[in-house]
Amino acid sequence: MPTRGFADRFGAAWEAVRQFMYGLTGHEFARHAVEMRHEMEAVFMVVTMGDLIGVPVLPPIYSLRLLPYVVPEIATWKRHMVRRKEFWEKEEYDMHGV
């Protein structure tokens, strides 16, 4: 069985350290950023297409122009908007990626 070279072993160890450091520092930020983006998109949809889920926002004229771009997301967004978070899913109980 061929033994792994120093370079290989060093590479694997470095990768492990890199991932460890990312998990320790960057992961939470990245996850948080994704969550924020998701929420911002949801808010944007509420503000422009709110009437699709019964929020009386007068549809602005540009909502028609945006429609083709948001069509694929409407179903997911609608589901997201109706799903109630149970208490263990609330922000204060969130383990943030742990």
Place this chain on the structure above:
Amino acid sequence: MRAETAITTSMRQYLGGHPGLKFFFLGGKGGVGKTALAGATALWLAGEGKRTLLASTNPVHSLSGLLGQNVSGGHTAIPGVPNLWAYEIDTRETIERSKKEIREKIQWFLKFADISTKADDFVESATMNPAFEESAMFENMVELMLKNEYEAYVFDTAPTANARRLLGMSKVYSLWVDKMLKSRQEARTLREMLSFTKKKEEDPLLEYLLQFRTRMGQARQLLTNAQKTAFFFVTLPEALPIAVITRFIGWFHDFGIPVGGVVVNMVMDRQAIGSGVPEFVLNRMQMQDDHMKTIWEKFDGNVRAIVPLFDQEVRGVAMLRQTAQALFR
């Protein structure tokens, strides 16, 4: 069939045939004398003993100019005319109110949907809709109509295209609110199905939408009831205003808004002019005569009054009385 060349049902006769008429709208192309004739109609109704409100839904108001007093602050009594109040509807306050309402509703909804991200800028952008002015005017008009504080309401509307949008709004709004209600109810059912704890929740949005639908329904009922509402078109004996109202009468039929008839304004009276008339005036009269032929043909049986061109502009109560006499001859 030969067209009539005389009024078959005058304004007075039309009112006699519709004793319950309460909401009078006057519309037409810009500059045809909608405000003056609205003022004359209101004055006449007040003279009949009806508590009357003359209201302007035209964003560019001219009632204060017509009456020579400021009527923009609220329902203002007109001195010397019992039973008559005038009011230029101010949309600024309503726009601010509805902006605030929308902001609150969105904030409530975001909380409801468990979205904690601060998104004030987005929410603010939802309150910058160019259609706000129009819908605020409609809301104000409906509020006046539903409050029912007067026995007669005369609305001086904006030039026809706007007026048509304004009145058609009850239909557009009804369709919109129905769609929203359906989505809201679906969302509620789905939310309960997806919920683990099956907790029942209050839904102020649903209540608001239900209330909104009821109001629109009531407004629509009033606006489409031919015993209560009539839209009168004002025209001049000139080609453009005639063409405009011909088109718009069709649109009003589509929205189900009852058309009361056509009033021809500023017609030169041969007898009043006398002899020795300059050619300029003769030519102008000839032009009016030609257009009058078209009017009799097009609006056969629907011409309610011919109001002459006076030697002074119609302003102030005295001139309005004179106009009202011609209108309700």
